[in-house]
Amino acid sequence: MNVPLNDLALHHEPFVIDFQRIFAASLLDSTFIGGQHVSAFEASFADCIGSKHCISCANGTDALFISLKALGVSPGDEVITTAHSWISTSEVVSLAGAKPVFCDIHPEYYTLDPSSLSSLITPQTVGIVPVHLYGQSCNMDEILSIASHHKLWILEDCAQSHLATFRNQTTSTIGDLGTFSFFPGKNLGALGDAGAIVTNSDSLAQFCRLFANHGGKNSHLIEGINSRLDSIQAGFLNVKLPYLSEWTSARQRIALLYTKLLSSIYHVTTPKIHPHSEHAFHQYTILCFRRDELQSYLYDHSIQTRVTYPLSLPFLPCYAKQNCHLPFPVASSFHSRHLSLPIFPEMTDNQVYYVTEMIFDFYQNI
Ligand SMILES: *Cc1c(COP(=O)(O)O)cnc(C)c1O
DSSP states (O other): OOBOSOOHHHHHGGGHHHHHHHHHHHHHHOOOBSSHHHHHHHHHHHHHHTOSEEEEESOHHHHHHHHHHHTTOOTTOEEEEESSSOTHHHHHHHHTTOEEEEEOBOTTTOSBOGGGTGGGOOTTEEEEEOBOGGGOOOOHHHHHHHHHHHTOEEEEEOTTOTTOEETTEETTSSSSEEEEEOOTTSSSOOSSOOEEEEESOHHHHHHHHHHTBTTSTTTOSSOOOBOOOBHHHHHHHHHHGGGHHHHHHHHHHHHHHHHHHHTTOTTEEOOOOOTTEEOOOSOEEEEETTHHHHHHHHHHTTBOOBOSOSSOGGGSGGGTTSSTTOOOHHHHHHTTTEEEEOOOTTOOHHHHHHHHHHHHHHHHHO
16 A cells, blocks of 8 residues: 555546636636636635635745735844744744744644743744644634733744634634645645735735735835735635635544554654644644654655654754754754654545554564
8 A cells, every 4th residue: 555645636636627627718818817716715715714804925935924024024023933833934034134033842732832932022022923833723822812911913824724723713813914825735725836814904904915916016005025826826726725624624534543543552642632722634743752763664665754844943054043042842852753644635544544554563563
């Protein structure tokens, strides 16, 4: 049996005819940027999330950058984010001229640990970027209360958390703004790069829309950037969006099965779900003993896994000169132990059985 990390060819198989129809129609009508597909997607996605505004853009990294600009981030500011994420989360803070300040992660949820947050706040701190990593919401109760006490904004990075909730509230609608990536491998993916920002604030939405399109076509009220969603990508996303909820349930079902089967292995820690959160399981990430050996054993048995991400942000070469006085004990203990197993909506129970069986075998033989 062969178990890929994700199977996008299989995922897209039911939509091939729809995609071809959209492509053919786009060639005829030649609206390649903006247009009907884009406005329809923005309306449906805002509706699906339960947010007042959705502003589409070119990718999830731009969505974060545009949001930071909308929040007025500028040189001298400090922005607190998690030590463990994809680099987009912190590189946009530097790109906006500010300093990313990293917060260690929670030992069980792997997301920004609110108990380490307060000590990082300085007079320069302007906001917090929680990342709902692997599809699970951060503990937003504590983050909200710290933010409101210190008058900080919250920008949620939801690139991995489509439809995940905290206390029944959809991630991205809890803070001031939320950003999404529709990179092909995300829980909702385009057939290329795509992203979006959601917010309930009229003024933030207005700024984002201007900034993402050169400060407004022909009006140029401000300077901005070119970060727009292609019409054809919006068309593809419109085809896929109605299935997002079904796909999320499939991911949750697979995760539950994994957890049931793996919980008896002493050397494996299965992902813990916070009592107030509904996990979207972008990744199913375990902590395990002799990780690299397990990974190559699985690879030899045709099972693809991934280390997401090999190093936490403060340990990357680009941050070598920054934050080095902080130890990040949890994030650093995580480096050699975490492993993301295959998970995708079309994954069969037999594939889950096979992966878990091979993990059993590995630990039996060491
Ligand atoms: C994927 C991802 C991004 C960036 O999205 P792109 O669309 O690839 O630019 C940002 N943050 C996190 C946590 C991600 O996983």
